[in-house]
Amino acid sequence: MAHPLKHYITITKHRHRVMCHCFLAGIPVQGLLHDLSKYSPAEFIPGARYYLGNRSPNEGERAALGYSSAWLHHKGRNRHHYEYWMDYSAKTKRMEPIKMPVKYFKEMFCDRVAASKIYQGKNYTQAHPLQYFENARPRIIMHPETADMLEKMLVMLRDKGEKETFAYLRKLTDY
Numbered sequence: 001m002a003h004p005l006k007h008y009i010t011i012t013k014h015r016h017r018v019m020c021h022c023f024l025a026g027i028p029v030q031g032l033l034h035d036l037s038k039y040s041p042a043e044f045i046p047g048a049r050y051y052l053g054n055r056s057p058n059e060g061e062r063a064a065l066g067y068s069s070a071w072l073h074h075k076g077r078n079r080h081h082y083e084y085w086m087d088y089s090a091k092t093k094r095m096e097p098i099k100m101p102v103k104y105f106k107e108m109f110c111d112r113v114a115a116s117k118i119y120q121g122k123n124y125t126q127a128h129p130l131q132y133f134e135n136a137r138p139r140i141i142m143h144p145e146t147a148d149m150l151e152k153m154l155v156m157l158r159d160k161g162e163k164e165t166f167a168y169l170r171k172l173t174d175y
Contacts, residue, residue: 021110080107130154
């Protein structure tokens with residue numbers, strides 16, 4: 001059963017949390033523009049149709065169809081997803097991950113923390129984004145430097161908290 005209102009509320013709450021995090025990370029414009037494609041028909045309709053409440057509706061669409069059209073649309077338009085940063089390598093003759101530019105890396109971090117807060121609700125802890133990353137890391141194809149920096153930032157979040165982590169992120173110019 002479709003849940004357009006619940007889906008709208010979830011994605012809007014998520015956007016607002018990401019926006020707040022992006023302001024703390026020193027990238028306010030990216031925060032304001034974050035995930036606007038989720039309101040497009042290509043993403044919103046499947047999101048409402050496969051709404052799950054406690055995790056991404058893309059998982060529900062994948063379970064039903066074997067793929068997620070909404071995710072394919074989303075990752076191709078939003079540079080804060082590491083999946084966007086894949087290209088054909090003339091050297092290896094295959095698709096390879098590319099190191100994410102810092103400004104998109106910062107937004108990715110903000111997005112991950114906000115998503116954990118939305119999906120975990122009152123059970124959220126600052127360790128959760130790191131746990132999620134550690135569980136997924138063996139299966140993801142991310143540039144090694146990007147993955148290492150993400151892990152470093154998630155460990156910092158767990159161990160030192162948001163205030164110190166976002167202050168560090170705000171000053172980050174390269175990794």
